[in-house]
Amino acid sequence: MILVTGGAGFIGANFILDWLEQSDEPVLNLDKLTYAGNLESLESLNDDNRHIFVHGDIGERNLLASVLAQYHPRAIINFAAESHVDRSIHGPEDFIQTNVLGTFHLLEETRAYYASLNDADKASFRFLHVSTDEVYGSLSASDPAFSEITPYQPNSPYSASKAASDHLVRAYHHTYHLPVLTTNCSNNYGPYQFPEKLIPLVLNNALNGKPLPIYGDGSNVRDWLYVGDHCSAIRAVLSKGKVGGVYNVGGDNEKTNLQVVHTLCDMLDELQPKNSSYREQITFVKDRPGHDQRYAINATKIFNELGWRPQETFETGIKKTVAWYLQHQDWVANVTSGEYRNWLTKNYVERAA
Numbered sequence: 001m002i003l004v005t006g007g008a009g010f011i012g013a014n015f016i017l018d019w020l021e022q023s024d025e026p027v028l029n030l031d032k033l034t035y036a037g038n039l040e041s042l043e044s045l046n047d048d049n050r051h052i053f054v055h056g057d058i059g060e061r062n063l064l065a066s067v068l069a070q071y072h073p074r075a076i077i078n079f080a081a082e083s084h085v086d087r088s089i090h091g092p093e094d095f096i097q098t099n100v101l102g103t104f105h106l107l108e109e110t111r112a113y114y115a116s117l118n119d120a121d122k123a124s125f126r127f128l129h130v131s132t133d134e135v136y137g138s139l140s141a142s143d144p145a146f147s148e149i150t151p152y153q154p155n156s157p158y159s160a161s162k163a164a165s166d167h168l169v170r171a172y173h174h175t176y177h178l179p180v181l182t183t184n185c186s187n188n189y190g191p192y193q194f195p196e197k198l199i200p201l202v203l204n205n206a207l208n209g210k211p212l213p214i215y216g217d218g219s220n221v222r223d224w225l226y227v228g229d230h231c232s233a234i235r236a237v238l239s240k241g242k243v244g245g246v247y248n249v250g251g252d253n254e255k256t257n258l259q260v261v262h263t264l265c266d267m268l269d270e271l272q273p274k275n276s277s278y279r280e281q282i283t284f285v286k287d288r289p290g291h292d293q294r295y296a297i298n299a300t301k302i303f304n305e306l307g308w309r310p311q312e313t314f315e316t317g318i319k320k321t322v323a324w325y326l327q328h329q330d331w332v333a334n335v336t337s338g339e340y341r342n343w344l345t346k347n348y349v350e351r352a353a
């Protein structure tokens with residue numbers, strides 16, 4: 001079996017669902033169930049004994065040791081993280097706790113577990129660390145896209161904490177020969193994304209008649225990748241990636257935030273029309289402190305070495321995503337109760353003022 005951490009979050013849940021659609025190999029899912037973790041995303045697996053859920057923190061060493069000894073996974077895929085830049089600006093401590101210390105504890109227990117394996121199991125074991133393009137910092141319009149050798153220049157507490165975790169993963173390979181793999185992926189979108197991130201937040205606000213907040217002038221650029229394509233890239237790296245290797249993953253879909261929001265409004269105008277265009281709800285609000293201007297990914301290495309290609313263009317992926325959110329308003333309603341409201345007050349009331 002494989003061990004997935006953070007499997008109740010956006011990408012982890014998509015990964016588990018995709019994995020079990022394509023394979024009968026069981027998945028052990030270790031997740032702390034923070035505000036971003038939601039087992040409802042995995043509801044379709046409720047009666048499926050190939051999915052085993054363990055409620056826990058990647059920083060809990062005793063729990064990790066017993067889970068590894070009991071289930072004997074052949075691979076660990078580490079999705080668990082605090083993942084939202086704005087939250088890292090309001091409160092960086094959880095990011096250090098989970099992304100830096102949590103990854104460290106997970107690596108330590110993995111190292112002990114790896115040492116206990118026989119030679120054949122050692123040869124096939126992998127630790128795959130899921131990371132982000134944000135570790136490379138910010139590009140200007142004319143800069144070349146990030147490659148695997150672009151120097152790290154993280155700018156937010158989130159990206160700095162992910163950069164620290166990437167460095168630890170690298171060091172555990174170099175020093176202890178732990179068979180690690182790292183992926184650095186661009187912005188994901190798709191089903192089950194928590195509506196604090198741009199695309200689901202805009203869809204949710206649009207449908208509820210609320211302002212669509214654009215930070216600054218909306219000219220910041222992100223490279224957008226459909227989550228299913230990220231999952232297929234992770235599977236490719238897990239099965240064929242070179243041990244110790246780093247792979248950038250991207251969709252070659254650079255868009256300004258304003259372009260993304262216009263696209264979403266135009267799709268809603270078509271699918272759920274009302275008296276006026278959803279574009280009229282767009283509001284420019286105070287910029288994010290230290291807001292990175294542009295991310296772009298050079299994915300030549302994973303293309304050439306592993307033959308991976310994204311299946312979705314932005315146009316096809318966003319269509320699926322909007323349709324999913326329109327059909328899953330119950331899921332959205334459930335995840336936006338409670339804590340989510342406090343977050344909206346914290347992040348947006350002050351900005352609007």
Ligand code: NAD
Nearest residue numbers: 006008009010011032033034036037057058080081083188
């Ligand atoms: P998410 O915030 O939706 O989910 C994170 C999951 O991790 C949640 O289920 C949460 O409960 C769990 N978690 C948090 N702290 C934990 C801990 N200490 N122990 C165990 N579980 C814990 O995040 P996501 O968008 O699914 O991102 C998953 C990973 O992919 C992260 O490592 C993130 O840095 C990386 N990534 C995300 C994107 C993106 O666009 N979302 C892009 C590139 C890389």
Ligand code: TYD
Nearest residue numbers: 085187196197198199213214215220222257
């Ligand atoms: P986000 O989805 O938070 O991802 P990241 O910061 O990791 O790239 O934001 C994507 C872009 O959208 C980013 O440039 C910030 C911007 N943004 C807004 O303009 N308004 C919002 O309400 C949010 C959440 C993000």
